[in-house]
Amino acid sequence: MITFYPGPSKVYPQVAQYIQEAFDSGIISANHRSQEFMQMLERTIAGLKSKLAVPDDYEVYFVSSATECWEIIAQSLIIDSSLHVFNGAFGEKWMEYTHKISLRTSEASFDYNENLLLDHSAVFSKNEVICITHNETSNGTKVPDSFLADVRQEFNNVIAVDATSSMAGVALPWENADVWYASVQKCFGLPAGMAVMIVSPRAVEQAEVVGERKHYNSLLFIRDNFLKFQTPYTPNTLGIYLMEKVMQQVTPIEELQIQTLERARNWYAFLAENGYELLVENEEVRSDTVIAVRETKERVAYLKKSAKAAGITIGNGYGKEKETSFRIANFPAIEDSEIRTLMDFLAREAVK
Known part of the structure; x- marks a missing residue:
């Protein structure tokens, strides 16, 4: 079929070979605190940053899904509230889920045929997180890079972007946002069950101000471990291995x-x-x-x-x-x- x-979606056909190699190598049975695993995680992150042209000072984490990223952002980065810019179902779901956690959300929804323009009269608290759906999977729309550039130039807020159906398919303007995330079952050509979360120094600073460490997936707790090329909980080892191999394969x-x-x-x-x-x-x-x-x-x-x-x-x-x-x-x-x-x-x- x-x-x-x-x-x-479609998985790269080479993944079948990579799965067998992972089994034969023993890596999928390795302790996630072992040197073998840590070296693999370090290689995987380096390969991803190289192939996707991620800035050197941005950090890469692997979590379970894009949906988990909604939770991490809501728990660990929101101080006052969040503004959600969207025109479709997934952007709306992100806002609704955030509301369940933080209770402080606002929306800037627009029609899917509408040109998205920055409201220069808008005034935000510096602690408000601006959440933008870069590529709306539900209706086949995108936010032009020029809009992200305008938001970055106009405001000093932390900007979080859902790039689930565009990351690894098109070049992203990384420095125009502070949190980028995507599940791997779309443009990465990998099996479902893992997501990539990429954060800027500005996002890390805000996480430190919030100081939230109550959850297994608190951003600071995740970061503490990834800085040592470890994970805060038993990871999707096979998914990380496959990511390393696919990043070696793609242009x-x-x-x-x-x-x-x-x-x-x-x-x-x-x-x-x-x-x-x-x-x-x-x-x-x-x-x-x-x-x-x-x-x-x-x-x-x-x-x-x-x-x-x-x-x-x-x-x-x-x-x-x-x-x-x-x-x-x-x-x-x-x-x-x-x-x-x-x-x-x-x-x-x-x-x-």
Whole structure:
């Protein structure tokens, strides 16, 4: 089955070999306080920072999921409140979860076809965390890098960014935010069960001001361990090993982004040429990694069923557009031949 589901999505085919190598090496049975594990963790972090061009002074942690990152940010970084900038289901869920923990949240929601502009009249407490969903997986939109640059220039607040469906697929403007996080089952091409959290010195300073150490996943507790190339709790050792191997395999993000953007342009052109209606009409905010197509409820059900019979999985719609859209992952692990297969299928179905 060829999968274009936007997470969990296609895993790099080499991962099967890497899993066997991990088993044969004994690393997945190693104590996570052992020298063997610590050396692997150090190599993995170094490889990730190199391939994704992460600034030297930003720190990398591995946790269980992007959802856990919501919890870590709420517990360990919020002093006064948090402002959530979003236009879709996952950004809204982040705000709702934060509210359950901190009770102090506000929203700046916008339409998914809207150009996001900075409100220069806004006034924030310096302790308010600004939370932005970089790539909204539910509806196939993105926040332009120019918006993040404007927010960074205008405010000194800690900025946290959900990059779950864009990290490792496109180059990210790391220095325009302080916390970046992503689950690995999308652009990283890895099995679900781990997330990457990348934090700036500014975020560390705020965590130290908050001083929160009550939880197993308190940011300061995580950091104490990662500085020693250890983890605060028994980690996903296999996931970390696979991350090391995939980071060795992939090209630098600057090169990988060229492929991602070219494929996105090809997809959008193909869909328009074949009469498919895009969910996101505004080209400036269309995602490069998750492509959303609008159809009738009946047509969506038909296409999903027909694609499955042809050995192809396309993504369900999500949130408000669950039944009237489908999504196509444009992640690096997907091969050109697989894209051609889906395009051929959609071209045939377009004339029916």
